[in-house]
Amino acid sequence: AQSVTQLGSHVSVSEGALVLLRCNYSSSVPPYLFWYVQYPNQGLQLLLKYTSAATLVKGINGFEAEFKKSETSFHLTKPSAHMSDAAEYFCAVSGPTGANNLFFGTGTRLTVIP
Amino acid sequence: DAGVIQSPRHEVTEMGQEVTLRCKPISGHDYLFWYRQTMMRGLELLIYFNNNVPIDDSGMPEDRFSAKMPNASFSTLKIQPSEPRDSAVYFCASRFGSSYNSPLHFGNGTRLTVT
Numbered sequence A: 001a002q003s004v005t006q007l008g009s010h011v012s013v014s015e016g017a018l019v020l021l022r023c024n025y026s027s028s029v030p031p032y033l034f035w036y037v038q039y040p041n042q043g044l045q046l047l048l049k050y051t052s053a054a055t056l057v058k059g060i061n062g063f064e065a066e067f068k069k070s071e072t073s074f075h076l077t078k079p080s081a082h083m084s085d086a087a088e089y090f091c092a093v094s095g096p097t098g099a100n101n102l103f104f105g106t107g108t109r110l111t112v113i114p
Numbered sequence B: 001d002a003g004v005i006q007s008p009r010h011e012v013t014e015m016g017q018e019v020t021l022r023c024k025p026i027s028g029h030d031y032l033f034w035y036r037q038t039m040m041r042g043l044e045l046l047i048y049f050n051n052n053v054p055i056d057d058s059g060m061p062e063d064r065f066s067a068k069m070p071n072a073s074f075s076t077l078k079i080q081p082s083e084p085r086d087s088a089v090y091f092c093a094s095r096f097g098s099s100y101n102s103p104l105h106f107g108n109g110t111r112l113t114v115t
Helices: none
Strands: A003-005 A010-014 A019-021 A024-026 A033-038 A044-050 A056-058 A064-068 A073-078 A087-095 A098-104 A108-113 B005-007 B010-013 B019-024 B031-038 B042-050 B053-056 B065-071 B074-079 B088-095 B110-114
Touching: A003 A087, A003 A098, A010 A019, A019 A108, A024 A073, A024 A087, A033 A064, A033 A073, A044 A056, A044 A064, A044 A073, A073 A087, A098 B042, A098 B053, B005 B088, B010 B019, B019 B088, B019 B110, B031 B074, B042 B065, B042 B074, B053 B065, B074 B088
Parallel strands: A010 A108, B010 B110
Antiparallel strands: A003 A024, A019 A073, A033 A044, A033 A087, A056 A064, A064 A073, A087 A098, A087 A108, B005 B019, B019 B074, B031 B042, B031 B088, B042 B053, B065 B074, B088 B110
């Protein structure tokens, strides 16, 4: 069965500090993994995706994530937080039937402290 | 490109009433998805269409929920009768093709409150 676990429903960082949002996955097939961001009162936007190419994936707004099969992890990082990064972040894994069935985590709300 | 358009943005209704949520996907996209977001369960896929045909509705909670896509530019999600536990944010999303390299584009959602 496919699932993702996001550790920490709320994360607070100071402006300029490292952002680390954790995601662990469970998959019965080689996974495709995604990070989405949701700003207040908006829909989700794709930040980055892992589709079995390079294990270190770079996305928009300076975010990146590393796929680690041995740890079944796909953590999201950004070296220096900006106020504009405050949002909710969702990790997702594809289902066994393909890209049309994504299983989302419950989300991590990132707060950036000035 | 106007993006995925959902209406209404907010809906407040009383238990037992019929609710209809609407979605206009991005022109040219051939896949359309309905998701529900709640605090308890997160984001759940309810149903998706390909070329206006429902492909997987296994996420639809029960018979009170129904979805249609009469043409490539319009879809509805109907709840009849509505119940308080249906309160959630409902998202519509669309994409072109089924490749993993084709991202989902989400609308801004409809916040439904059933009292």
